[in-house]
Amino acid sequence: MVLVESNIPPLAQTYNKILTNWSTKIVTIDETKELKSENEHEHGALLENLPVIDLVGLTSEDEGERAECAAEIARASSEWGFFQVVNHGINHKLLRDMRREQIELFNAPFSKKSSCGLLNNSYRWGSPTAVSPDHFSWSEAFHIPLTKIFRPNLLRRVSLSKLLHARMEVLVEYAGEMQKLAKLLAGVLIENLGQKKEEFEEMISCDESTCFLRLNHYPRCRVSTAAELMHGLVPHTDSDFLTILHQDQVGGLQLLKQSQWISVHPRKDALIVNIGDLFQAWSNDVYKSVEHKVIANPNMERFSVAYFLCPSYDSMIGACKEPSIYRNFTFGEYRSQVQQDSKLIGHKIGLPRFLR
Numbered sequence: 551m552v553l554v555e556s557n558i559p560p561l562a563q564t565y566n567k568i569l570t571n572w573s574t575k576i577v578t579i580d581e582t583k584e585l586k587s588e589n590e591h592e593h594g595a596l597l598e599n600l601p602v603i604d605l606v607g608l609t610s611e612d613e614g615e616r617a618e619c620a621a622e623i624a625r626a627s628s629e630w631g632f633f634q635v636v637n638h639g640i641n642h643k644l645l646r647d648m649r650r651e652q653i654e655l656f657n658a659p660f661s662k663k664s665s666c667g668l669l670n671n672s673y674r675w676g677s678p679t680a681v682s683p684d685h686f687s688w689s690e691a692f693h694i695p696l697t698k699i700f701r702p703n704l705l706r707r708v709s710l711s712k713l714l715h716a717r718m719e720v721l722v723e724y725a726g727e728m729q730k731l732a733k734l735l736a737g738v739l740i741e742n743l744g745q746k747k748e749e750f751e752e753m754i755s756c757d758e759s760t761c762f763l764r765l766n767h768y769p770r771c772r773v774s775t776a777a778e779l780m781h782g783l784v785p786h787t788d789s790d791f792l793t794i795l796h797q798d799q800v801g802g803l804q805l806l807k808q809s810q811w812i813s814v815h816p817r818k819d820a821l822i823v824n825i826g827d828l829f830q831a832w833s834n835d836v837y838k839s840v841e842h843k844v845i846a847n848p849n850m851e852r853f854s855v856a857y858f859l860c861p862s863y864d865s866m867i868g869a870c871k872e873p874s875i876y877r878n879f880t881f882g883e884y885r886s887q888v889q890q891d892s893k894l895i896g897h898k899i900g901l902p903r904f905l906r
């Protein structure tokens with residue numbers, strides 16, 4: 551008999567170890583049990599239409615159309631903190647190629663992903679800081695700084711993975727295109743608050759040294775605990791200026807709006823944009839960094855790729871106008887605080903830590 555090595559990380563075993571102090575355990579859902587309908591897995595979330603913005607307006611020759619499109623982006627960033635963009639200029643073949651490479655990468659056996667230094671040890675799985683069932687994430691990810699993508703010679707032990715060389719081309723092109731789009735959208739949001747893009751960039755540089763791509767994989771999840779339904783990714787806000795997400799057609803992403811979870815329904819032609827903590831701070835809460843999560847799916851695995859627009863660690867994140875709601879902080883300081891909180895209490899506190 552040939553034993554096929556699993557490509558799925560040992561999530562259930564790891565979480566069960568944490569649960570030894572709890573009066574619960576991870577239980578496997580019987581394979582023969584009838585599968586719930588798709589909608590039931592949305593766990594009571596509302597279906598509301600997330601704004602869809604056609605970015606063609608930004609390049610229109612008509613000044614009024616350009617202004618209207620910019621206003622829509624700003625409105626969605628304030629009211630929702632999330633929106634979808636269509637006609638975003640990113641080639642659909644590139645999106646498909648990226649997905650194909652991503653799937654192949656995650657298909658590698660777990661032992662290889664976790665021990666071969668693939669993509670400079672950028673592989674993460676589960677929730678390393680989890681201390682209770684509500685911290686468990688049923689997912690794995692490659693968390694890749696752009697420096698490593700644009701200068702692949704910095705990738706250690708590339709020779710170990712032949713598969714990587716071909717893959718790099720797609721990653722480089724994808725990261726470059728996402729960076730352009732993210733900067734275009736950030737520029738619109740900066741100018742909407744009466745600030746000059748060039749002046750912003752002089753103070754806060756978002757370059758390849760700190761931006762990163764995160765390739766996410768949510769394996770099919772046939773377990774739960776008595777206490778908690780399993781998350782694919784636990785509720786969080788992003789610690790960046792903005793994020794651009796390309797999700798597949800499975801669904802499961804939800805965002806919080808007025809204390810109610812709302813499902814983001816996949817749309818083939820759209821990318822999802824969300825505001826991160828740094829834009830919320832810089833804009834004095836005009837733009838909202840909202841909590842979002844991914845629910846685990848017992849029927850299907852899911853893939854997504856997120857691009858995070860981040861400044862250099864020494865960039866001072868002040869506010870665009872005084873008086874500011876948050877005290878000044880550098881991005882490096884913000885990140886250290888998030889890491890410290892996650893280690894000590896199992897989750898991030900984020901912006902409330904920096905209120906004046």
Ligand SMILES: O=C(O)CCC(=O)C(=O)O
Nearest residue numbers: 764766797803844854856
């Ligand atoms: O996979 C998703 O839909 C969301 C991913 C996400 O929120 C993240 O990587 O920060």
Ligand SMILES: [Fe+2]
Nearest residue numbers: 786787788842
């Ligand atoms: Fe996120």
